[in-house]
Amino acid sequence: MNKKLAAAAISVAIMFTIGTGSAFADSKLDEVVDGAIGTPYKSGGTTTNGFDCSGFTMYVYGKLGIKLPHQSGAQYKMGTAVSKDDLRSGDLVFFNTSGRGISHVGVYVGDGKFAHASSKGIRISSLSEDYYEKRYVGAKRVMSTDTYESVAVDSEDNDNVE
Template sequence: MKKQFIAAALGLTLMFSMGTGSVFADSSLNKVVKNTIGVSYKTGGTTTKGFDCSGFTKYVFVKLGLNLPRQAAAQYKTGTSVSKSNLRSGDLVFFNTTGKGVSHVGVYVGNGKFAHASSSHGVMVSPLSQNYFAKRYVGAKRVMSTSKFKAATYN
């Protein structure tokens, strides 16, 4: 009886922790992101042998059936602007890390977090509220239509 209770409690905990937008949820978007976590950073990288930030976002979206431009600044010119308060999984989030305009991009994964290729840690998930990113946040773009969004996040 005690083992059944523990198993049930663990199952409920896992179910609630894997909600919509979680990087570990069972969706096409999150599967692609999860499979790239820990891949090392490589300048110009566009494959699981190594990514730079825009190579990572391009890779993720190709896996979802969408083609993006290769560089972060060009990706920023695509899609529709969306406010930080209206972000949904799959939106691109942009940062000015060099002082010269858009220079870093990631994919919003929900719960205030985004996946990106960090030059120091490779592909990882970070909170938008992290001081470094909060100070450098430029904006977000929605590049997936509602039907693509549903296909990518509810599969």
């Protein structure tokens, strides 16, 4: 088995074990992201007919009742900076893929992974993939703690939040 296939198999096993970003989503955030996986890339796209990166994050947050602008640089100016070690589901992660500043954004889904609009469509990638690790700029927390607890925490866990 080649390394990429082995890594993919391990990632899938971990996702099903942990539940983050799996087909058995329990949170509103997971449901919105999972529902968009596989949607094709479309420059300027903001709907399930096709997304660009900021159109995808705008769509996800819109489904959670939060308005975002349709431009990754403008989204980067929002919220509070978060260190990579403190990321939680729903945080926006930003990249410099063009060499000219913020040019790509995705939604952190947990376990070191983020959902985003790649040239191959909406997919989940790892922040530790060489390509993204080298281009990572930072993350922003746009959701309040109350919003996070209502939309990004698995429903089982949310029942215990007071």
